[in-house]
Amino acid sequence: MITEQDVAALDSGCVLLGSGGGGPSATMATLLRQRLRAAPVPFLAVADLPRDAVVVPIGFIGSTGLLDEKLPSGGEPNEAIEVVARWSGVRVDAVMSLEAGGVNGLAAFCCGRPVVDADLMGRAFPRLGHMSTSRANVAAGPYAMVDAAGRTTVMDRCDPDAGERMIRGALAASGGWAAFAHWPIRAVDLPGQAIVGSLSRALALGRTMLSLPGRAPRAAALGGRLAGTGRVVEVNRSPSGRGTVTVLDHGGAVLRVEMENEYQVVFRDGVAVATTPDVLCLLESRTGAPIACHKIRPGHRVEVVQLASPALWRRPNRLAQVSPAAFGIEIPPCLMEDGDADDPAPAGGGPSRWDGPPHGDDPPIGDGLPQRDDLPIGDGLPQRDDLPDGEGR
Amino acid sequence: MIIADLFVRAPLVALAGETSTKRQVTGVRVAARTAGATLSPGELLVLLDPDRTAWRLDAELSRVAEAGAAGLLVPGTEPLLRSTVLLADRLEMPVLGCGEDPLETAMRLAVLVASPEVDVARRILAAHRVLDAGATALAEMRDRTSAVLGTEVTVLARDGAVLLGPAIPARVRTTVPVRQRLTGGGVAVPVLAPDGRTPELWLVTGGTAGEAATGSAAVAGDEEVLAVAAAAVQRSLALRRVDVERDARRRSGLLGELLQAGDDPGPSLRRRAAEAGWRLDGWHTGIRIGVSRSVDVVALSTDVVSALAAEGVAAVVVAEDDGWMAWVTNDTEPGPGPVNRLAARVRQAQRRLADLDLHVGMARPHLGPGGIARTLSEARDAARLAGSRVETGRFLHVDRLGLAQLLLAWTRTDTFVPAAKALLATLDSEPGDLIRTLTVYLDAESSLIEAAAVLGVHRNTIARRIAKIGQLLGVDLTDPDTRLALHLACRVARI
Incomplete structure (x- = not known):
């Protein structure tokens, strides 16, 4: 069960996994506290689910910062879940998180339904194409969006690029954000399709963060690696959305952190030392609070910390989807390997290899979901034939 | 060749790593895309089209540093991100920006680095081309030389004073007429007078x-270009001097004829005077400006004219052997x-030219063509007197001269002085200080007693000496005219 007392740790861990992005979570944390005070939510491990249990990933998309200005009623996620359930003709047994970073790590707990310990990113990423269930040029669906006014959009048979464009269009028309429900996933498929254990990782990281004394070495306690410590001397943001943070390391090295919505690459003296999909955090040196990409400014004293990415993203056939090149930085990924952590067995219990080996089964998308005869268009699931050679099984 | 040498040869700026511009450059490599070219130590990598805010520039910088290359050159001169600047400083790797087409700059630098003498030859040719346009003004020649060198050229006078261009921090040894390499990478080349x-x-x-550039190929190139410029300036000065000399000779010939012609110059002389811009009618006030040192009077004529003009004196000035006549x-x-105001102005002009050590005489106004001769003659006498008059600032105005002084001045003509000395020469060889005795005797109104008192001898001695003088000179001292002539001769001989 997740109770009101867990919110602080969950929030802290999710912000950490936001890698500088994921949106501000304070409003969602307040909402979640209020909901959990009324009724705690069951928190289920994937292994504890029946094979055929149907899980819907849920979260918010768009400018999640606007959640502070244009408040949600709280009912949007459930409406979106209902929409995909109706469209797919399934009964939803539980929900899971879209992304375990930032706002969306908390949003899944606000639906009043049991929450499964999994998500589709293992951290925060900006786009549809960065979900573990997305493959380039493979159409999938349904996805449902419900905005604050109850306006509902259903997208089906969308490949990630087309889907992204449709989402952008719909968001522009609907006021910046929307609750977003992903097509239902069978519990038995979760280990291959999703990042399993990511929410409990966030919870564990958050508990470690909260328990750390003021100036403790945080990277080691979190099971990560310290890329540098120093003062931010320059923050450059270009109109394209890209940005650069320059940190002058105490040792004299020049750290250059490239960012977009999240921190993506850390260069040390011109050489890449840490890249996406690993989680990159700029922690305020004194308090340890993660500083988001849109909040970082010259003068901040920061620790640059690298946390391991989920094993799923390390599979050779999945890495390209979230590698630096996917964000326009043409360098090979530079990820933490086993034993790279500053402290291989951190006292705070921070996971370094927390979700299994990087090589495993990679089942096709949507395989084995309950079929329905009366689906209005097609069957709402991607066809096996759509998978390009070399992808999938 | 070092990085710093390149700045002089191409429109470069240091965007980062300014402290590392002493790195040696052995070659230039051009890369259209980053992360492709393999680099050798000492090479300067030219990136043709980088995004100057992108991480790639940092990555390239680190790669360049690792290869031991000389530095990085990027197009444009806009500042880099702080990140890149800090990194360049840390890696001690200069990042240069160029204001022109990077490919063109790269080729130029490649030639410069590979064979500096080609660049030197090209610059010498360029210098010949722009400086060979005949007798142009010195300022114009300096500007053209500056353009060829890509740096400001300073023109110093022979004593080291700055005539044109910015001040030079390094010291030029102006007493040694040879090319000099200065501290700080500068070069000094003398422009020699016609005597060579x-x-x-x-x-x-x-x-x-800076210090490190001294003796490098770039400095050698500068030196050769300056030598070409120096030769051109020398030629130009010589041509100007010929012009000035010719003009001076024409004017002085014209003045000579005018002085001869008196009150009635012929039509031809009037015409030529008019062509020279001289007015013969009207009232003329003569000024004589004499120099005691030996100086180039013709060359300094412009200085005299401009000094007078600066004081509002629009005078005709004609150079002579040892000074100028003006009216x-x-x-x-x-x-x-x-007239007094004019005198004051002339005096101010004389003060302006104080370093020439002039003595100046000014005459009274005289009328008509003949007046020129008269006033100039007066001015000449006044100037001669002024030469020995330190107390009046070596300036004399005829209006203020006493009649006696004028008379005395007239005795100092070139014909009288030798005659006077010859007249008294016979006395000089005799014992008894006869010239002094005669002078004192005549000054004392031919009184033996008075003269004896002045000289401190017996009056019979004076009487004997006077008799002997009369006998030696063969003159009658009772004749007033004789006494006057001898009296004047004594005055001249004493000076």
């Missing part, structure tokens, strides 16, 4: 590259007021 030994001017570059012409007879 004494420097008339110096052409100097300050140098930008001012008025339509009506100038009264004492205007």
Whole structure:
């Protein structure tokens, strides 16, 4: 069960996994506290689910910062879940998180339904194409969006690029954000399709963060690696959305952190030392609070910390989807390997290899979901034939 | 060749790593895309189209540093991200920006680095081309040389004073008329006078590259270009001097004829005077400007004219052997007021030219063509007197001269002085200080007693000496005319 007392740790861990992005979570944390005070939510491990249990990933998309200005009623996620359930003709047994970073790590707990310990990113990423269930040029669906006014959009048979464009269009028309429900996933498929254990990782990281004394070495306690410590001397943001943070390391090295919505690459003296999909955090040196990409400014004293990415993203056939090149930085990924952590067995219990080996089964998308005869268009699931050679099984 | 040398040869700026511009450059490599080219130590990598805010520039910088290359050159001169600047400083790797087409700059630098003498030859040719346009003004020649060198050239006078261009921090040894390498990478080249030994001017570059550049190929190139410029300046000065000399000779010939012609110059002389811009009618006030040192009177004529003009004196100036004749012409007879004002101005002009050590005489106004001769003659006498008059600032105005002094001045003509000395020469060889005795005797109104008192001898001695003088000179001292002539001769001989 997740109770009101867990919110602080969950929030802290999710912000950490936001890698500088994921949106501000304070409003969602307040909402979640209020909901959990009324009724705690069951928190289920994937292994504890029946094979055929149907899980819907849920979260918010768009400018999640606007959640502070244009408040949600709280009912949007459930409406979106209902929409995909109706469209797919399934009964939803539980929900899971879209992304375990930032706002969306908390949003899944606000639906009043049991929450499964999994998500589709293992951290925060900006786009549809960065979900573990997305493959380039493979159409999938349904996805449902419900905005604050109850306006509902259903997208089906969308490949990630087309889907992204449709989402952008719909968001522009609907006021910046929307609750977003992903097509239902069978519990038995979760280990291959999703990042399993990511929410409990966030919870564990958050508990470690909260328990750390003021100036403790945080990277080691979190099971990560310290890329540098120093003062931010320059923050450059270009109109394209890209940005650069320059940190002058105490040792004299020049750290250059490239960012977009999240921190993506850390260069040390011109050489890449840490890249996406690993989680990159700029922690305020004194308090340890993660500083988001849109909040970082010259003068901040920061620790640059690298946390391991989920094993799923390390599979050779999945890495390209979230590698630096996917964000326009043409360098090979530079990820933490086993034993790279500053402290291989951190006292705070921070996971370094927390979700299994990087090589495993990679089942096709949507395989084995309950079929329905009366689906209005097609069957709402991607066809096996759509998978390009070399992808999938 | 070092990085700093390149700045002089191409429109480069240091965007980062300014402290590392002493790195050696052995080659230039051009890369269209980053992360492709393999680099050798000492090479300068030219990136043709980088995004100057992108991480790639940092990555490239680190790669360049690892290869031991000389530095990085990027297009444009806009500042880099702080990140790149800090990194360049940390890696001690200069990042240069260029204001022109990067490919063109790269090719230029490649030639410069591979064979500096080609660049030197090209610059010498360029210098010949722009400086060979004949007798142009010195300022124009300096500007053209500066353009060829890509740095400001300073022109120094022979004593080291700056005539044109910025001040030079390094010291030029102006007493040694040879090319000099200055501290700070500068070069000084003398412009020699026609005698080929004494420097008339110096052409100097300050140098930008600092101590390390001294003796490098770039400095050698500067030196050769300056030498071409120095030769051109020398030629130009010589041509100007010929012009000036010719003009001076024409004017002095014209003045000679005028002085001869008196009150009635012929039509041809009038025409030529008019062509020279001289007015013969009206009231002329003569000024004689003499120099005691030996100086180039013709070359300094412009200085004299401009000094007078600066004081508002529009005078005709004609150079002579040891000074200048000048006169001012008025339509009506100038009264004492205007004449005194003119005198004051001439005096100011003399003060302006104080370093020439001039003595100046000014005459009274005289009328008509003959007046020129008269006033100039007066001025000449006044100037001669002024030469020995330190107390009046070596300036004398005829209006203020006593009659006696004028008379005395007239005795100092070139014909009288030798005659007077010859007259008294016979006395010089005799014992008894006869010239002094005669002078004192005549000064004492031919009184033996008075003269004896002055000289401190017995009056019979004076009487005997006077008799002997009369006998030696064969003159009668009772004759007033004789006494006057001898009296004047004594005055001249004493000086």
